[in-house]
Amino acid sequence: MDFSLSDEERAVRDTARSFIRKEVMPLEQEVLRRERAHQPGLSRDELRELQLKAKQFGFWGLSTPEEFGGMNLPAVMQSLIWTEIGRSWVPFRFGGEADNILFYANASQREEFLLPTISGDRISCFAITEPGAGSDAANIKLSARRDGDDWVLNGEKTFITNGHDADFVIVVAVTDREKGVRGGGTTAFLVDRDMGWRSEWIQTMGEGGPASLVFDNVRVPHRNILGEIGQGFELGMKWIGKGRYIIPSHALGIAERGLQMAIEHANNRETFGAKIATYQAIQWMIADSETELEAARWLILRAAWTVDQGMDPRHSSSMAKLYGATMANNVVDRVMQIHGGMGYTRELPIERWYRYVRLLRIFEGTDEMQRLIISRDLLRGYTSIGGHLA
Secondary structure, eight states, X not given: OOOSOOHHHHHHHHHHHXXXXXXXXXXXXXXXXXXXXXXXXXXXXXXXXXXXXXXXXXXXXXXXXXXXXXXXXXXXXXXXXXXXXXXXXXXXXXSSOOOGGGGGXXXXXXXXXXXXXXXXXXXXXXXXOBTTBSSOGGGOOOEEEEETTEEEEEEEXXXXXXXXXXXXXXXXXXXXXXXXXXXXXXXEEEEEGGGSOEEEEOOOSSSSOOEEEEXXXXXXXXXGEESSTXXXXXXHHHHHHHTTTHHHHHHHHHHHHHHHHHHHHHHHOEETTEEGGGSHXXXXXXXXXXXXXXXXXXXXXXXXXXXXXXXXXXXXXXHHHHHHHHHHHHHHHHHHHHHTHHHHSTTSSHHHHHHHHHHHTTTTSOHHHHHHHHHHHHHXXXXXXXXXXX
């Protein structure tokens, strides 16, 4: 069993690490200053400039097919890169990406929505969650009624990432209530902002924030249906399932950077005439954090490897998401404890991480939903204990 990275994987990871260190990390203090002043950490233009600079390094469209100018990297390599991105709290991501379900667009939709999104000229968001339908995604209520060559949308979506910045939304609506959500009663629509939907801020404990999207008799042309009529819930599940190894990959980078800060602090901070690194209480927190990091690393990489092998990744991805999110919360909590009062101040990024990683246990599938998936797979015989290793 070979756990080493290939030469190619190591080279791509190291190049990404170099870019983050040289181009992204120098912006950290300014980003913190802006966020403390309740301003965006990076403007849309600044993010765009960084992404184009990264493109010169070869990083453009990590998951985008080559026919659209992307890298189409294997999942393991994407996981490694997202870990490097996680090492900095600057809100950066490599460009050239589009929602995975946007590739279901037809020829005309590709010209209007997909290609401009990949190039960075347009920003999209995806909307399925509603006030009464979070983890229970099958309980959506937002309706779409056929009216000639148009569909009229009414309802609300909530906790939508990029909801304020998006130029258009991929929204899942009920088109046939009798069929039910899982029975082909929902459809996905591509809806430009200028068609009339509006976004409203949702204040959270983290930086920035998601949005509520309100649809009040919004008319959408029939040609703006994404995929097929009745395919909405299916596309929604494809969208939700895609990132479950990416999220803990990002968390891994946060935890690694935080733990390194804790080690450096422990080796420099003195109390009662000794470095705090000499105290067993500190040593145990560092040891527990490293052990959990290593366990999470291999759960995450195995989930990504499962994707690359063309196997069903749901079981392994749920375990990676569950354990990776919990690990990041535990490690950042210890990092704050080791820093003491300074860790609680806004002079350091630890409190920012503390607030951010708490979200990881909620969005894109709560801890409870991951446990439900994992236990259901075992109880219903979809997999056996350790069977995924056979």
